[in-house]
Amino acid sequence: MTEVIKMERITKVYQMGEVKVHALRGVDLSVRKGEFVSIMGPSGSGKSTLMNLIGCLDTPTSGEYFLEGENVNTLSNKELADIRNKKIGFVFQNYNLLPRTTALENVELPLIYDRTGRIKNPRKAAKEALERVGLADRMHHVPNQLSGGEQQRVAIARAIVNNPAIILADEPTGNLDSVSSLDIMSVFQALNREGITIILVTHEKDIALYTKRIVRIRDGKIVKEINVNEPRDAIKDLEELKKGLALEEEIEMQEEELL
Amino acid sequence: MRFFSNLLKSSWRSIQRNKTRSLLTSLGIIIGVSAVIIMVAIGQGAQRSIEEQIASLGTNMIIVFPGVATTGSVRMGGGTYVRFTEDDVKKLKEEATLVNGISAIVRTSGQIIGGGSNWFTSVLGVSPDYIEIREWPVEEGEFFSERDVVSKAKVAVLGKTVADELFPDGNAVGERIRIRNLPFKVIGVLSEKGQDSRGFDQDDLVLVPYTTALYRLKGGRYIDTIILSAISQDQIDAAQEEIRAILRESHRLQDWQEDDFRIRTQTEIIERATETSKVLTLLLASIAAVSLIVGGIGIMNIMLVSVTERTREIGIRMSVGARSSDILIQFLSEAIVLSLIGGIIGILISFLAVFLMNRFTSLTPIINPGIVLISFLFAAAVGVFFGFYPARKAANLNPIEALRYE
Numbered sequence: 001m002t003e004v005i006k007m008e009r010i011t012k013v014y015q016m017g018e019v020k021v022h023a024l025r026g027v028d029l030s031v032r033k034g035e036f037v038s039i040m041g042p043s044g045s046g047k048s049t050l051m052n053l054i055g056c057l058d059t060p061t062s063g064e065y066f067l068e069g070e071n072v073n074t075l076s077n078k079e080l081a082d083i084r085n086k087k088i089g090f091v092f093q094n095y096n097l098l099p100r101t102t103a104l105e106n107v108e109l110p111l112i113y114d115r116t117g118r119i120k121n122p123r124k125a126a127k128e129a130l131e132r133v134g135l136a137d138r139m140h141h142v143p144n145q146l147s148g149g150e151q152q153r154v155a156i157a158r159a160i161v162n163n164p165a166i167i168l169a170d171e172p173t174g175n176l177d178s179v180s181s182l183d184i185m186s187v188f189q190a191l192n193r194e195g196i197t198i199i200l201v202t203h204e205k206d207i208a209l210y211t212k213r214i215v216r217i218r219d220g221k222i223v224k225e226i227n228v229n230e231p232r233d234a235i236k237d238l239e240e241l242k243k244g245l246a247l248e249e250e251i252e253m254q255e256e257e258l259l
Numbered sequence: 260m261r262f263f264s265n266l267l268k269s270s271w272r273s274i275q276r277n278k279t280r281s282l283l284t285s286l287g288i289i290i291g292v293s294a295v296i297i298m299v300a301i302g303q304g305a306q307r308s309i310e311e312q313i314a315s316l317g318t319n320m321i322i323v324f325p326g327v328a329t330t331g332s333v334r335m336g337g338g339t340y341v342r343f344t345e346d347d348v349k350k351l352k353e354e355a356t357l358v359n360g361i362s363a364i365v366r367t368s369g370q371i372i373g374g375g376s377n378w379f380t381s382v383l384g385v386s387p388d389y390i391e392i393r394e395w396p397v398e399e400g401e402f403f404s405e406r407d408v409v410s411k412a413k414v415a416v417l418g419k420t421v422a423d424e425l426f427p428d429g430n431a432v433g434e435r436i437r438i439r440n441l442p443f444k445v446i447g448v449l450s451e452k453g454q455d456s457r458g459f460d461q462d463d464l465v466l467v468p469y470t471t472a473l474y475r476l477k478g479g480r481y482i483d484t485i486i487l488s489a490i491s492q493d494q495i496d497a498a499q500e501e502i503r504a505i506l507r508e509s510h511r512l513q514d515w516q517e518d519d520f521r522i523r524t525q526t527e528i529i530e531r532a533t534e535t536s537k538v539l540t541l542l543l544a545s546i547a548a549v550s551l552i553v554g555g556i557g558i559m560n561i562m563l564v565s566v567t568e569r570t571r572e573i574g575i576r577m578s579v580g581a582r583s584s585d586i587l588i589q590f591l592s593e594a595i596v597l598s599l600i601g602g603i604i605g606i607l608i609s610f611l612a613v614f615l616m617n618r619f620t621s622l623t624p625i626i627n628p629g630i631v632l633i634s635f636l637f638a639a640a641v642g643v644f645f646g647f648y649p650a651r652k653a654a655n656l657n658p659i660e661a662l663r664y665e
């Protein structure tokens with residue numbers, strides 16, 4: 001299988017005045033096409049830094065990084081921007097949608113900056129992306145008319161609209177309740193089944209269990225990689241959870257009636 | 260093409276998302292553009308009306324004023340004031356070939372009694388050519404003739420205002436009036452001329468033969484000014500030279516002596532009068548232009564605030580693949596669109612203001628299409644100039660920090 005991402009001895013040092021912060025201390029990471037990887041680790045371990053490097057928002061202090069075989073270390077800011085546009089789809093913890101802008105227009109945003117002309121009809125592509133995340137009926141809503149889970153779906157639609165090589169999601173469920181979290185994971189699983197490569201950062205074990213491989217990181221180094229032999233099915237768990245919640249509610253109501 | 264229409268669309272959208280702020284941002288430009296256009300319109304309107312009023316003096320007119328004689332080789336302080344005599348007028352009449360008409364002017368004033376009322380006004384002694392030189396026809400009756408001049412006849416032609424004051428029912432012609440207690444016969448009434456450039460009523464006067472004014476009313480020998488009309492517009496300079504030569508000879512001036520009179524032509528008078536209003540127009544326009552620049556600083560200020568407020572948006576755009584140049588162009592085009600909208604609103608406001616002024620005030624502003632275009636382009640330039648710094652600031656943001664911005 002082809003490697004979408006290949007990182008060798010990646011380091012990242014931030015200069016904070018006199019102090020040097022070693023955010024990454026030699027990371028080797030390969031991700032193949034069609035994988036669904038979660039990155040876990042305590043706060044400050046360098047997860048976001050790694051995601052930013054993978055997503056070409058930043059360049060490493062040292063080490064080699066190949067994205068679909070292309071060495072991106074040597075690229076200019078302009079070329080990095082074009083790579084982000086063509087190959088990367090970001091999903092953030094706080095959704096990062098443009099306020100007062102409809103879901104459809106938010107999803108169209110990456111296509112404004114498409115210089116390759118790959119996508120002939122941006123509006124149609126944006127609608128299709130929204131359909132894929134199950135939000136066709138919310139196209140003309142603006143973010144503050146949408147729930148957190150719905151906003152994150154819009155963000156996912158925006159991430160997939162330009163057919164990227166990889167989706168990078170940094171704690172996408174961090175702001176969501178358990179039902180919405182499972183809902184989002186089910187969207188990711190569906191997209192992954194369609195063949196999209198996904199890397200997801202989380203510090204919740206239950207979330208990581210829906211991915212196919214868990215990479216543990218600590219103090220800027222990868223300490224463990226685990227293959228999840230049988231990832232959980234988010235849709236099934238979601239139904240169970242909803243049933244459970246319904247049951248809980250029923251019990252509560254019965255209690256109230258009795259008292 | 261799609262690039263530009265997308266750019267315009269997205270600028271328009273983000274301006275719309277913040278209507279109040281956008282309007283406030285444009286306010287400086289709106290005020291600046293409309294002020295420039297209105298000021299220039301007022302100035303040029305004033306200039307035009309001055310020109311029209313001076314033209315109403317009569318075209319091709321040449322005026323000769325008395326001057327100061329030079330005695331010895333120096334001009335004496337307050338030296339002898341040389342005035343014109345009947346001889347001068349006669350000589351000009353006989354010898355000048357490039358003039359059509361010539362009229363002496365003797366100024367005086369007095370109480371006019373007639374038709375049961377009285378009226379104080381200026382009395383002008385003139386020659387029969389006067390009404391041709393000044394292109395000021397008689398409306399009723401007739402003007403006096405050379406014979407009346409020779410005989411110092413006690414005949415008068417009334418200005419419209421005087422005629423209306425003394426004989427409100429009309430029929431002034433043939434009536435008897437008294438000027439400074441001397442009986443005169445009204446033989447004509449002049450047509451209406453209106454106000455002059457300083458707002459004086461030109462119709463408030465009585466014309467009599469200059470000899471009558473000289474010998475019967477004033478008891479002097481001197482003529483105040485002489486007016487002439489050149490045979491054509493392009494002969495004015497030549498006529499001026501001819502008049503000068505004749506008068507120098509008549510005054511027996513030696514070669515080393517300067518003229519003891521001054522000759523002014525219509526064009527010079529127009530130039531002098533419009534000079535002032537041109538300077539005024541320029542002054543007003545430059546004050547207004549300063550407000551355009553202040554408007555530009557306003558745009559810069561608000562764009563800077565907007566860049567800070569939209570830091571997150573900039574980060575989002577960069578994360579989905581916007582280049583720095585895309586961000587630069589976006590903010591720059593927002594600034595330009597804002598100033599152009601301001602410019603258009605400013606133009607509309609100035610058109611409205613000019614319309615209202617023409618309608619409801621005595622001002623007669625004239626819109627200058629060139630100035631409209633220039634101030635519009637200037638507004639665009641202000642947008643580019645003052646939008647550039649904030650736009651560059653936006654473009655140079657680090658995407659990661661921008662995304663993290665709260």
Ligand SMILES: Nc1ncnc2c1ncn2[C@@H]1O[C@H](COP(=O)(O)OP(=O)(O)O)[C@@H](O)[C@H]1O
Pocket residue numbers: 014015016021022023041042043044045046047048049050
């Ligand atoms: N822009 C920055 N400047 C300085 N230090 C930074 C910067 N970004 C991250 N760091 C530091 O690098 C380390 C890793 O941060 P980060 O990748 O955000 O951790 P995580 O996402 O795992 O919580 C932390 O110690 C953090 O303080």
Ligand SMILES: [Mg+2]
Pocket residue numbers: 047048049
């Ligand atoms: Mg993080």
